[in-house]
Amino acid sequence: MSVAAELRGVRVRYGLLEALHGVDLACPAGAVTVLLGRNGSGRSTALRTLAGTVRPTAGQVLWDGRDVAGLDAYRRARQGLALVPAERGVFGSLTVAENLALSEAAGTGGDRRGIEAYFPELTGMLDRRAGTLSGGQQQMVAIGRALLAGPRLLLLDEPGRGLAPAVVARLHRRLFEHAAEGRTVVLAEQTLPRTLAAATVVHVLHRGRLAFTGEPTELRTALP
Template sequence: MPVEAALRAARVRYGPLEALHGVDLAFPSAAVTVLLGRNGAGRTSVLHALAGVVPLSGGRAVWRGRDVGGLSVHQRVRRGLALVPAERGVFASLTVAENLGLGGPGQQDALELFPELTTLLHRRAGNLSGGQQQLVAVGRAVAARPSLLLLDEPERGLAPAVAARLHARLLADAAAGRTVVLTAQSLPRTLSGAAVVHVLHRGEVVFSGEPGETTGLPTEIGRHDPTDVP
């Protein structure tokens, strides 16, 4: 399976604390990869290392066969990367329409995915609920039509039916050629079509495989969330 991006012996430090301990991770092209683990496992650090939000203290970040460690966040965005953070993913002083417009030419893509935003277009994003802000953040990334889409717990604050709709869209986008990497604390049933699952624990990779292989993992990681939509 062709690889779109990868981390090679990657280390990330926040002051005296090391969040990633020399991890090796590969993210296949035109597929959905899910990063599982508890809070503090290193999932967010993986996304931030790929996006250039945090520098590597060791190892390499590779995208399309090139070491991109020397590229800034903006340079990576211009090359087709989009990151949706777990929090503060909107420009609070801008309207919903203005936020979506920053994504690029695909604003209608965002509204088709999240029709709930149609009646909110003229409201300031900072005045929305947490779940509504999440729709705006994910919608803006979708509107950008990136080749590499990184999402940190995108289901946070979303109703189960909306999360399931998002997962279906991500799987369809991957089938059409987009590479998607997202984090979750447990594997949603609606993402059983993902190509690869990586499980992180305390900054190390403890499992890599297909979604169906996660059933043998410890109960605190990797299992399907029983509250997920069937």
């Protein structure tokens, strides 16, 4: 299986604090990869480094075999990368419909009706300003906008935060469908839910280092 995105020997520093200590991390193409670890493990930093919102102090960031460490985040987005941050990236002053339309106009992932099929909870909220929604509702809008863009590489940081278990299960099914279409999905979680047990690869990060890489069935004792 080919590798779509990869960190090689990546170090990331925030001031005096080094958050990633020479991490090697590969994400197979057309598959779902899960990054696991407790808060402070480096999961979010790894995603942001792949997305380009954080620059590494050392190492390579590869996408489709090309080093993109020096490529701005907006340029990566134009080339088919989408990041859904844990803090729910929505435009609060815009309506739900307007938020979705930002990607709908430029993307190839489908129209608004496709998103409502997975998030029917949004159907009656299209005219509401996103900033007035609950945290979980904003999360659905942010994920919906990313899916509408039809990204080749989709990065999600704890996408199930604030969502009901049934909604999370529905979302995970959609992510596996997204991967089956030839796209690559990488998501960060604290623990591995049963609905992600079919993931191709699981990486466990601990205090900025890679502690485990393997299949979900090999995970049992991986978390420190």
